[in-house]
Amino acid sequence: MILQTQGLSRRFGGLKAVDDVSFAVAEHTVQSIIGPNGAGKTTFFNLVTGALSPDAGRILFRGRDVTGFGPDRLAEMGLVRTFQRTSIFRDFTVAENVSLAIRSRERRNQSLFLSRADEERIDTEACAIVAEVGLAGSERTIANNLSHGAQRALDVAIGLAGHPRLILMDEPLAGMSQGDRASIATLIVRLREEMGLTVVLVEHDIGMVMRLSDRITVFHHGRVIAAGPPAEIREDAAVRSAYLRGSFAA
Ligand SMILES: Nc1ncnc2c1ncn2[C@@H]1O[C@H](COP(=O)(O)OP(=O)(O)OP(=O)(O)O)[C@@H](O)[C@H]1O
Ligand SMILES: [Mg+2]
Incomplete structure (x- = not known):
């Protein structure tokens, strides 16, 4: 297992936002977390990525207890979170954005x-990563001029520049057109199949999650x-009652 949590819990006042969650992710898989609004999915991501500290429980990454580690230390170990669009420098080009992430990895910043x-070496690597996420030809485009979907792909490129093993994505498809959704879905599949990464996804698009x-x-x-494979989850009575009828029609 590349990632495991054991009895992870976090309260906000009287609210148990994450309550005794034990979760495991096998390497080179895509694993999704679904659930109604307010179910605790983002809070769980915040705990796993070190943005929040748990009240109880443990987090293991590649077999090592990383409970209490901050986001920078976890990123260095290969655990990154993408689709935080704030990580993009909007006035810089696509390649410059990725180069900055490479320099940060190399501590040359x-x-x-x-x-x-x-x-030149860093620019060459940046352009290779840009091509990997499907943005070849946009290397010298100012990030702010990219389409919504291309900006999400750039977010992934910035994440990849850190040489991650595990990428967590919180609602990568939210607010995107059908065409952009399809290209990000293809990119997620390639992250696992061609780059050997592990992906943990929070997503409301159930059809995409199932696929x-x-x-x-x-x-x-x-x-x-x-918890289980998509076919099992689709049939699960507790899951069906937690959602409005028809959610799994997609
Ligand atoms: N910083 C915070 N302070 C207080 N309450 C919080 C905080 N962050 C989250 N919550 C509460 O914790 C619960 C879980 O929120 P969370 O954002 O993790 O849900 P979610 O599953 O990501 O929902 P969504 O699908 O809408 O993104 C919610 O009731 C939310 O209001
Ligand atoms: Mg959320």
Whole structure:
């Protein structure tokens, strides 16, 4: 298992936002977390990525207890979160955005001056990553001028520049057109199949979740109410009653 949580819990006042969640993700899989609004999915991501600390429980990443580790330390170990669009520098080009992430990985971001050779090497790597996410041809485009879908792909590229093993994505398809959804879905499949990554996805588009996931975990009121392969989850009575009838028609 690349990621495991054991009895993970977090309260906000009297509210148990995440309540005794034990969760495991096998390497090289796509695993999704679904559940109604307020079920605790984002809070769970915040705990796993070190943005919030748990009240109880443990987090293991690649077999190591990382409970209490901050986001930077976890990113260095290979656990990154994407689709935080704030990570994009809007006035910089696509390749410059990825180069900055590479420099940050290499801890060169303190030095003001890079040698010409280093700059070229980093730009070459940045352009390769940009191509991997399907943005070849947009290397010199200012990020702000990209379409909504292309900006999400750039977010993934920035994440990939950190050489992750596990990527967590919170609602990567939210607010996107059908065409953009399809291209991000293709990218998610490629992350696993061609780049050997593991993906944990929170997503409300149930049809897409059913198609993309090896395994689905269902949250409700902060607790796991079901976990299994898509076909099993589709038939699960507790899952069906947690959602409005017809949610799984897609
Ligand atoms: N910082 C916070 N302070 C207080 N309450 C919070 C905080 N963050 C989340 N909550 C509450 O915790 C519960 C779980 O919220 P969370 O955002 O994790 O749900 P979610 O499953 O991601 O929902 P959605 O599908 O709408 O994104 C909600 O009741 C929410 O209002
Ligand atoms: Mg959320």
